[in-house]
Amino acid sequence: MAAPVIRVRGLKTRFGQQVVHDGVDLDVSKGEVIGLVGGSGTGKSVLLREIVGLMVPxxxxxxxxxxDTENLSESERLSLQARWGMLFQDGALFSSLTVLENIKxxxxxxxxxxxxxxxxxARVKVAMVGLPPDAGDKYPSQLSGGMRKRAGLARALAMDPEILFLDEPTAGxxxxxxxxxxxxxxxxxxxxxxxxFMVTHDLDSLYAICDRIAVLxxxxxxxxxxDELLRQEHPWIRDYFHGPRGRAASAAKGS
Amino acid sequence: MQTGTLSANWEENQFVLAASGRWDIASAERLGPMLRDRMPGRKGAPVCLDLSGLTALDTAGALLLDRLIKRLRGQGHVVAVVGARSDLCALLKDVQRAAAGAEPKNPAPAERRPAFPLADRVGRATIGIWQDILSMLNFLGLVTVTAARLLRTPNRIRLKPLFFHLEQVGLNALPIVGLLSFLIGIVLAYQGADQLRRFGAEIYVVNLLGIGVLREIGILMTSIIVAGRSGSAFTAQIGTMKVNQEVDAMRTLGLDPVEMLVLPRMLALLIALPLIGFFANMVALAGGAVMAYVYLDINFGQFARQLQIAVSTTTLFVGLIKAPVFAVVIALVGCYEGLRVSGSAESVGLLTTRSVVVSIFLVIVLDAIFSILFSYIGI
Incomplete structure (x- = not known):
């Protein structure tokens, strides 16, 4: 098997006294779609930010x-960053640039x-994420929340990255x-x-595109x-996948 | 990893273009010129685009293929695309569809150029300034009405933010205001002494210092520093809250932003500025006294005696009476510009700059008006 694209070993995160992660291991192989779920405040976004190097575990x-993301020279870091794209929760577009300029x-x-x-x-990306062509010349403040998210996705996809990190992509x-x-x-x-690699709460997305799911x-x-997680006995996981929304998404997938 | 290439050759009667390797964004730079070179010379010959050698395709590569096909069709060739893996073909179709939808539409008709651009700009700027003045007066009215309403129900005055801002704009400003005032005192005493010494009238340095600092310099310097320090902070704070929709949230919760944000700041500055001004006056006089002692051998006793002759309490109050007015102006401009922020981080920066420039401008203009007024009524 080829080396995993993302490999996390023994990750621990502490904020003062509060322990968020205690020994997280994760392997993501190439071409895989993995969804990260977990309750509020369990450190999903923190894990994502640590993987892309915005926070140090x-x-x-x-x-x-x-x-190894921690020991990189400046040039290695830059070339690595060109190979992944990240979509932030609210798009995080540069507010002084138009959508097209953001993508460029x-x-x-x-x-x-x-x-x-x-x-x-840039124009093709705008069209591919489902934005109307005239949205390209608008500033982020002139767009709705959902459109900003799409524009953020277009920017994340600009370089045709090998890895796409998505923070709650379908929320909103x-x-x-x-x-x-x-x-x-x-x-x-x-x-x-x-x-x-996506942090999501959208059960439909989990069923539709995720190959594997990581639960924090x-x-x-x-x-x-x-299927494996559906058989899990852990109460939170059982509530998550067997709750009313989980059942609805499962039924939608089955039909 | 094989970079993308495009090779061309004739097979019987058709021109075969074979794309192979990785057609991705890394290869796009090299592929661009290749696309231009490998064109069939013969007009109208059928072209077969063979994609069987493609190992990878991304949107940049697909876009280049799309361009190639469009150009060939534009020149009247019949293009057949063969051999693409189904997933790559799907992406190519997606990109083709997106590219067709992304054609820039007719640009909006250009704005009519004015006949006299200079006059046009001057006119627009004048109207802009006039509208600014009107809306700032409007805001002053709004704040006054809110303040009057609050005066009738004084228990609604929010003490916690008031004390917080008092600390921010008052207490925390003391070190920088003190340092600068001390230096101003030294400079004034030094320059004055140099001139007065020619007449043997060194002792009048104290008069110069006393009247200059108490009537004008002390409070003016303080106001300018506070405008730069606190006026800008007001704009940036309120502006960022506006960007984060916190101001909208207040409105939907039935809280009045003017009452919540503007009045505590204005009240804090109204209390703090006269106090800091007085502090600045004293420190500037102390700076002058030190300079007089070191440079002119006027000891502190002589300095105090001469100061008592030179200035009266009127001199002090003529200076300090201006402080509340300057405080209102600085707070008003700072909050007004903050509430005008819309959407972007850029507008926060722009309006913060404006806030400092406008409030310093107004402070100096008002100071001049006060001077004229005071000389008119003879104090």
Whole structure:
């Protein structure tokens, strides 16, 4: 088996006295779509931020694309960052730039493509995430929350990254938009061999596109396919997947 | 990892373009010129685009393929795409659909150019300033009405934020105001002494210092420092709250932003500025006294005696009476600009700058008006 794309070993996170993660292990292999779920305040976003290097864990080792994220030279870090894309919860678009300019930022920074091609790539991304063409020339403050999220996704996808990190990607989207988003991720994932790591609460997304699901409970990860997790005895996991919403999503998948 | 290439050759009567390797964003730079070079010379010949050698395709690569196909069709060739893996083909179709939808529409008609651009800009700026003045007066009215309402129910005055802001704008400003005032005192005494010594009138340095500092410099300097320090902080705080929709949240909770945000700040500044001003006056005089002692051999007793002759309590109050007015102006401008912030981080920065510039401008203008007024009534 090829080396995992993301590899986390013995990760611990502490904020003062409060222990958030205590020995988290995770392997994500290439081309996999993995969903991270867990109750509020269990440190899902913290784990995501640690993997992309925005926070430093208290202990443990994180490797992304075979590189230890903690000991990187500046140039290695830059080239690694060009190979992943991250979608923040509220899009985190640069508010002084239009949507198109936002998407062009990584392209201009990391490639030497001619401006007309960069422009076309940016426009195509705008269309691919389902935004109308005229949204490209708008500023983030002129867009609705859902549109900002799509624009953020377009920026995360600008470099056609190998790994896509998504923080609650479908929260705030209408159900049709959320389904289209799942489909988009699915098709990109197939054609690019994209690896997707998403924090989500959307059970429909979990059923629709996730190959495996990682559940943060008791400061550790429980990882498995949906079928495996459905058989889990842990009370939180049972409530999560067998609750009314879990059953509805499961039924939708079955039909 | 094989980078993407495009090779071309003739097979019987058709021109075969074979794309192979990875067509991704890393190869896109090299592929661009290749696409231009490998074109069939013969007009209208059928073209077969063979994608069987493709190992990977991303949107940038698919876009290049799309461009290639469009260009060939544009030149009148019949293009057949063969051999693509189904997943790659799906992506190509997605991108083609997106690219077709992404065609930039007709740009909005350009704005009509004015006949006299300079006059146009001056006119717009004048109207803008006039509207600014009107809306700031409007805001002053709103704040006054809210304050009057609050005066009738004084138990609604929020003490906690009031004391918080008193500490922020008052207590925490003392070190910097003190230091700068002390230095101003030294500079004034030094420059004055240099001139007065020619007449043998060194002792009048004390008069110069006393009247200059108490009437004008002390309070003016303090107001300018506070405008830069606290006026900007007001704008940035309220502006960031506006960006985070906290101000909207207050409104929906039935809380009045003017009462919650503006009045505590204004009241705090109204109390603090005269006090800091007085502190600045004293420190500036102390600075002058030290300089007079070191440079002119005027000891502190002589200094105090001469000061008593030179200034009266009127001199002090003529200076300090301006402080509440300046306080209202600084708080008003700072909060007004903060509430005008809309949406972006950029607008917070822009309006913070504006807030400092406008409040310092107004402070100096008002100071001049006070001077004229005082000389008119003869104090």
């Amino acid at each position: 208290s202990a443990g080792k994180i490797e992304v694309l075979g590189k 930022v990584p392209l201009k920074e990391h490639t030497k493509l001619p401006p007309d091609l960069i422009d076309e790539i 989207l209408d159900p049709i938009g959320a389904a289209a988003f799942d489909e988009l991720i699915g098709s990109l994932q197939k054609s690019l061999g994209l690896t997707v 409970v008791d400061k550790k990860l429980v990882i498995g396919t949906i």
